[in-house]
Amino acid sequence: MILRLLQRLLVLVLSLAVASVVVFGFMRVLPGDPARVALGVNASAAAVEQLRTQFGLDRPVLVQYLDWVGGLLRLDPGIEFVSKAAIGPQIADRLQVTVWLVVVSMVLALAIALPVGLWMAVRHRHWDGVALSALSQVGVAIPAFLAGIVLISVFAVRLRWVPAGGWVVPAQDPVGFVQRLALPALSLALVQAAVLARYIRSAVLDVLREDFLRTARAKGLRPVQALVRHGLRNAAVPVVTVLGLQLATLLIGAVVIERVFVIPGLGSLLLDSVAKRELLTVQAVVMVLVVAVLVINFVVDLLYLLIDPRLRAGAR
Amino acid sequence: MAAAPAAAPAVDRTVLRVDGLSVGTRHTGLLHDVSFQICRGERVGLIGESGSGKSLTALAVMGLLPEGLAATGDVRLSARTPATRNLLDLPERDLARLRGDGLSMVFQEPMTALNPTMRVGDQVAEVMLIHRTQPSRGAVRRRVVELLEQVDLPDPAHLARSYPHELSGGQRQRVVLAIALANDPALLICDEPTTALDVTVQATVLDLVVRGVEERDAAMLFITHDLGVVATVCERVLVMYGGRIVEAGPVQDVFGDPRHRYTQGLVAASDLTGAEGRRERAALPTIPGSVPPAGRFPDGCVFRTRCTHADEVCRTQPPWVPRGEHPAGETAYGHACVHPAGGYGDE
Numbered sequence: 209m210i211l212r213l214l215q216r217l218l219v220l221v222l223s224l225a226v227a228s229v230v231v232f233g234f235m236r237v238l239p240g241d242p243a244r245v246a247l248g249v250n251a252s253a254a255a256v257e258q259l260r261t262q263f264g265l266d267r268p269v270l271v272q273y274l275d276w277v278g279g280l281l282r283l284d285p286g287i288e289f290v291s292k293a294a295i296g297p298q299i300a301d302r303l304q305v306t307v308w309l310v311v312v313s314m315v316l317a318l319a320i321a322l323p324v325g326l327w328m329a330v331r332h333r334h335w336d337g338v339a340l341s342a343l344s345q346v347g348v349a350i351p352a353f354l355a356g357i358v359l360i361s362v363f364a365v366r367l368r369w370v371p372a373g374g375w376v377v378p379a380q381d382p383v384g385f386v387q388r389l390a391l392p393a394l395s396l397a398l399v400q401a402a403v404l405a406r407y408i409r410s411a412v413l414d415v416l417r418e419d420f421l422r423t424a425r426a427k428g429l430r431p432v433q434a435l436v437r438h439g440l441r442n443a444a445v446p447v448v449t450v451l452g453l454q455l456a457t458l459l460i461g462a463v464v465i466e467r468v469f470v471i472p473g474l475g476s477l478l479l480d481s482v483a484k485r486e487l488l489t490v491q492a493v494v495m496v497l498v499v500a501v502l503v504i505n506f507v508v509d510l511l512y513l514l515i516d517p518r519l520r521a522g523a524r
Numbered sequence: 525m526a527a528a529p530a531a532a533p534a535v536d537r538t539v540l541r542v543d544g545l546s547v548g549t550r551h552t553g554l555l556h557d558v559s560f561q562i563c564r565g566e567r568v569g570l571i572g573e574s575g576s577g578k579s580l581t582a583l584a585v586m587g588l589l590p591e592g593l594a595a596t597g598d599v600r601l602s603a604r605t606p607a608t609r610n611l612l613d614l615p616e617r618d619l620a621r622l623r624g625d626g627l628s629m630v631f632q633e634p635m636t637a638l639n640p641t642m643r644v645g646d647q648v649a650e651v652m653l654i655h656r657t658q659p660s661r662g663a664v665r666r667r668v669v670e671l672l673e674q675v676d677l678p679d680p681a682h683l684a685r686s687y688p689h690e691l692s693g694g695q696r697q698r699v700v701l702a703i704a705l706a707n708d709p710a711l712l713i714c715d716e717p718t719t720a721l722d723v724t725v726q727a728t729v730l731d732l733v734v735r736g737v738e739e740r741d742a743a744m745l746f747i748t749h750d751l752g753v754v755a756t757v758c759e760r761v762l763v764m765y766g767g768r769i770v771e772a773g774p775v776q777d778v779f780g781d782p783r784h785r786y787t788q789g790l791v792a793a794s795d796l797t798g799a800e801g802r803r804e805r806a807a808l809p810t811i812p813g814s815v816p817p818a819g820r821f822p823d824g825c826v827f828r829t830r831c832t833h834a835d836e837v838c839r840t841q842p843p844w845v846p847r848g849e850h851p852a853g854e855t856a857y858g859h860a861c862v863h864p865a866g867g868y869g870d871e
Contacts, residue, residue, distance in 0.1 A: 333591060419636035425588055426631075427651040427703065428624035430616060437650075441641045517687040518640055 209520045212513060220506045227498045228280070232273050235491050241265070242487040246289035259289060263488075276491075285492035290484070295492050298477060303496065305375060306466070306473035309392055310458045316397035317404055317454070324401070325408025330435070332413060341409065347402025352461050356395035356468045363391060373470035392469040396461060400454050407450045411443040418442070444515050452508035456501040537563040538602060538852070539710050539743035540585065545597035545612075547577075547584050547767075552819030554593070555580055555767040561852040562711065562743040567734070569754035569775065570747045571790070572764035575815045578747045581764070582713045585745075586629055587611060587619040601627055601711060625655045628704040630733070632716040634697035638688040644699045645684025648672065648706060657707045671702040675732050694725035698732065705736045712737055715747045730757055751794040755779060760856060763787045766816070766826030771859040773847060783847065783864040786811070786827045825861070833863040 235242075243259040244251070260266050263286075264275065279285055285295045324340060331337030364372035370387045378385040415421060416439065424434035463475030474493060481489035512519050540562045547555035555577045562568050570578050584595045599611040601622065611619065623629075628651075631637045638647055648668045658664045672680035675698040688696055697717060704712055714733060718726040734757055737744045746758055754761050754775060761778050763771040763786065771784035782788045789811035813830040816822075821829075825842050828834035842860045850856035 419631060419633055420639040422588060423631065423637045423700070423703070424639070425620075426586060426623055426629045428620050428622070428654045430620045438639045438642070442639070516641060518689045 209513070212520060213510070216506060216509045220502060223502050224499065227502065228277055228495065229273070231491060231495050231498060232276060235487055236269060236272075243289065245485045246487065263289065280492075280495065285495075286488050288486050288489055290486070295489050298489070299474070299492060299496060302472060302474045302477045305471060306459070306462050306475065308378075308389065309396070309462050309466070309471065309473060310455065312389060312393040313396035313400065313458055313462075314451075314455055316393055317400035318451070320397065320401035321404035321408055325405040326412060326435075328405065328409040329412035329416065330432075332409070341406075344402045344405050344409075347399060348406065350399055350402075352396050352399045353464050353468050355398050356392065356465055359391045359395050360468075373468075375471050388469075388471075392465050392471060395468075396458055396465055400458060404447075404450060404454060408443070408447055411446045412439060414446075415439040415443045441515060445512060448508055448511050448515065452504050455504050459497060459500055536602070537565075539564050539566075540745070541598075541600045541602075542581075542585065543598040543600075545581070545584060545595060545599060547580050547589065547593055547595045548819075549592055549594075553767065554818055555584065555595075558597070558764075558767075558769055559855045560762055560769060560772065561856060562745060563852050564710075564743055565738070565741045566760065566852065567737060567744045567746060567758045569758035569761040570745060570764060571749060571751060571754055571761060573749060573790075573815050575818065576764045577767040578749075578764055579715050580767075582629065582715050582745065582747055585611070585713065586623060586627065587614070587616075588623075621655070624651045624703075624709075625657070625707045626710045627713075628707070628709040628711075629713040629715065630697070630700050630704045630717045633720055634693050634700055634717075635720065637700050638696055640688055642687075643685055644688060644691065644696075645669075645672075648684070648699065648703050651703050651706045655707055667706070671706055672699070674705075674736070675699070675702045676728070677702075692725075694721055694729060697721060697729055701729070701732060701736060705740070708740045709742055711743045711745065713745045713747070716749070718753065719748070719750070726753075733757070751779060751791065760850075760852070763790065766821035768826050768860070769855070770827065770861065772855060773850075773857040773859075777847075777857075781866050783845075783859040783866050784827075784861040785831045785833055785863065785865060787859070788865045789830075831863075835863075837862050 241256070241260070243256050243263065243265055247256055247259060264272060267275075276285075283296060285299070287294050324344070328337050328340050328344070332341070360372050363369050370390055371384075372391075374388055376384045376388060412435070416435070418439075420442075421434055421439055424438045425431065429437065462473060463478060465471075466473040466475040467479065474496065478490065478493045481493065538561050540560075542561070543559050545555060545558040546553060558577075558581055560568070570581065572578050580589070580593075583589050585599055589595060595612050597612060600609070601611060611622070614622075638644065645665075645668050648671060649664045652658045652664050652667060653661075658667055668684055669680045672683060677683050677695060677698055683691070683695075688699075691699065697720075701717070712733075717733060718729050721729060730753065733744075733746075736742075744758075746754065748754055758775055760773065761775050762769050763778065763784065765786045771778060771782065771787045778787060779791055782791050789809075792809040793811055811830060812832070816829070823841075824839040825831070825834065828838040831838070842862045844855070844858055844860050845864070846854045846858040848857045
């Protein structure tokens with residue numbers, strides 16, 4: 209068990225190291241000098257040269273890399289080329305917004321998908337199970353941004369229940385916060401719920417065919433009791449896998465949804481920085497997303513060990 | 525059929541009475557008019573080839589038929605519940621109360637019969653907690669260790685804390701047996717409990733099954749296709765083919781002097797005398813043809829398409845011919861064949 213844990217931890221650290229090289233390398237391999245790109249074609253050679261020395265872009269690449277990684281480890285990814293604003297606080301600020309959006313969407317998706325998926329599985333031979341299954345198939349095919357636009361036109365434009373976009377801090381205006389979070393979270397959640405429900409359905413169907421569920425019935429458990437006490441934990445492994453992937457997808461999907469709903473999240477920061485050609489900011493945001501995805505995978509691995517005792521046995 | 529035979533003993537020791545049990549989908553019949561009784565302390569074997577309806581009979585009695593299959597007929601279990609109610613008419617809630625308590629079952633596949641994410645001790649404890657057969661959680665815990673000890677598992681207190689994947693197939697089947705016996709059932713159904721086990725382990729598990737049933741004076745229905753196992757475990761045997769019971773009786777009589785042509789073929793193919801009786805490499809005796817797919821059995825005698833003695837008469841359903849008296853009624857000893865082996869008319 210401990211061995212397995214250390215093994216997973218090692219994999220995480222190695223992945224992070226590789227990811228940092230890739231992210232850093234990719235940005236440097238792009239054609240054009242970062243300083244020149246940031247200042248634009250009209251900047252004087254002197255100004256570009258000054259920026260290069262100021263940001264150490266004239267040093268060897270390896271030194272620049274180590275300097276950058278060192279900054280990341282100190283949670284200080286540097287300052288922007290043009291505005292000279294610190295990147296760290298900006299990311300922290302934006303991350304809060306995105307985390308709210310992603311976590312609420314995920315919880316919402318799970319809250320919808322769990323009962324719906326179970327219902328689809330238990331009733332898979334009946335008309336309602338089949339109808340729900342068909343409906344979820346349609347849900348899978350709808351992109352989140354389209355769902356967002358439809359939700360805006362109905363609930364914000366036609367019914368005027370909630371604002372069409374924007375953001376307030378929850379501590380400042382809790383009601384306004386919920387109002388502004390509802391539509392973007394829902395548009396992300398609906399699509400994810402459709403996908404998740406289908407996975408839950410097939411996982412539960414697999415488990416319903418298991419012998420140990422029949423044993424549970426033979427012990428005197430009624431069908432639903434047997435499924436809840438013996439089925440769900442066994443169905444959880446494939447579902448947790450998908451949940452991890454979805455959380456990663458949501459994080460990336462939030463980039464688009466933040467644009468649709470004008471939310472100052474990490475995704476908006478990324479797109480703005482790309483537009484402003486702020487290489488260091490782009491690099492830092494991408495790295496944050498990569499770290500988030502890798503940590504999610506690590507947590508999923510740990511959950512496997514928690515759920516299924518067969519996986520805990522030492523690596524042989 | 526339903527009328528009790530004249531020779532019924534003064535005290536009714538019947539635990540399970542199955543009368544005219546039929547199982548099928550909407551279009552296909554799979555079990556036809558199956559009738560038998562099992563008395564307290566009696567161990568009855570149910571044999572036949574795969575697809576003959578043995579497991580279906582067990583699942584119908586348990587009320588655990590797969591979706592899409594329906595049962596008709598009359599199944600009554602005496603002992604803890606009043607035998608006045610037909611199990612097939614019982615709502616799921618009441619049936620669930622019986623399962624694991626008065627009526628329990630051991631399945632064929634020990635490797636998959638236990639929940640892989642739950643400690644085996646908890647799985648044994650669960651059946652007592654569901655039916656509240658122990659006064660306290662502490663009592664349940666003590667009883668778990670006791671039960672695991674009874675099925676000869678080493679270091680039961682420690683073993684109760686392991687997960688199924690840490691046990692061997694034989695050990696797992698012992699755990700399943702402990703679960704089935706935990707609430708001292710009136711009837712234990714075993715569906716090929718040793719088929720998936722090593723031969724060396726089979727004998728000890730069979731011994732434990734018999735010991736467990738004997739200690740509780742329980743009735744047992746033992747399903748297998750292995751005639752040798754039936755001969756060692758059971759007193760009486762039911763022979764099943766094509767969803768019908770074609771012959772029944774004490775093991776010695778049925779195997780030693782079979783009447784139904786199917787039983788005759790089955791006994792010949794099993795060669796119970798063992799290897800020493802066959803010195804030279806001769807072709808092993810077999811029953812010609814193969815078991816037809818479900819629902820494709822002929823009308824009349826189900827065996828007539830594979831029987832060398834079949835003629836026009838066999839096109840109509842042969843009547844049940846009682847062969848002798850038996851405390852478990854006339855369905856307990858007899859056969860359904862118009863050209864029986866053994867007695868008169870055999871060449």
